[in-house]
Amino acid sequence: MNCIIIDDEATARTIITQLCAGLPNLTIKGTFSNAIEAIKYLNQNEIDLIFLDILMPGFTGFDFIQTLKNPPKIILTTSDSKFAIEAFEYDCIVDYLVKPVTLSRFEKAVQKATSVVTVTTPTERAERISDNHLYINIDRRLIKIDIASIYLVEAKGDYIQLKTETKNYTVHSTLKKIEEKLPDDLFLKIHRSYVINIKKIIDIEDNSVLIKKDVIPVSRSNRPELMKRLNLL
């Protein structure tokens, strides 16, 4: 299993790395001192297991899990047993290790991760995200956005602009990446540079839609899908 370690404490990362080294079925692909760096890594790489600290400055392990569309198996590591109940609310969390982690307890947790059967389908997870939130990285801060409040996403070179009910955000990302994070039942790509929230459409005229105060072009190839998705009389 390919795994990563996320913990703001170097001592903890060193201990988990040592424990992983003793198990031949584990390969450490990276260690991260903060969640933002780990999210960047996970956007580019597939991982089977994450050893995740809960209490990190500014961004908890639970906040981190909520940013993942299809979270891998996660073993929580913490100095506190008080979070155990919250941990059980997440299907992806297979075990909960209280620091300092002993070898026998670590082996048991990895065994669980190896044998656990994932019961949540990707579709179910996507649905959970759809009525949830999205985190965007701006100036090394992860900002939580209510997905339903997004009405328009516009591609702007290496950036995208997210327009919400209350505020606009410019994020270093691509339209393709954000499309993957947004629920299909709510969002539709209507042009190579635009993804819209179809619930927010005010009117449609020829080859454009009015959404809030923005008039957005609809490409010829995307128009049939848009018309199909509308509740036409």
Added chain:
Amino acid sequence: MEAPNMSYINQLSGGDIAFKNKLIGIIKTEFPEEKAVYFESFAAKNYNYAAENVHKLKHKISILGLEKSYKIAERFEDHLKEKQTVGYEAFHEILQTITDYLETL
């Protein structure tokens, strides 16, 4: 006052001296930094942040086998979350004990 020990570190290293020295080196670097951040938060009466600092220091306390001290730290962390400083003398004593011990390594 209980004394710190190397029991956990020895068990974890399984005789791997290089790893043991590496881990001790990291603790010797990280502990004074975490301690300084805690004292700064405590002096500034930023008790929520001080509680987070205590939480992190608890790991070092447990690694060094200080079981009773760990419980003291846990109670102190809870007090800080309530913006109370009850137990700070005992906690500061634990920090000093660890500081003294790390100097001997």
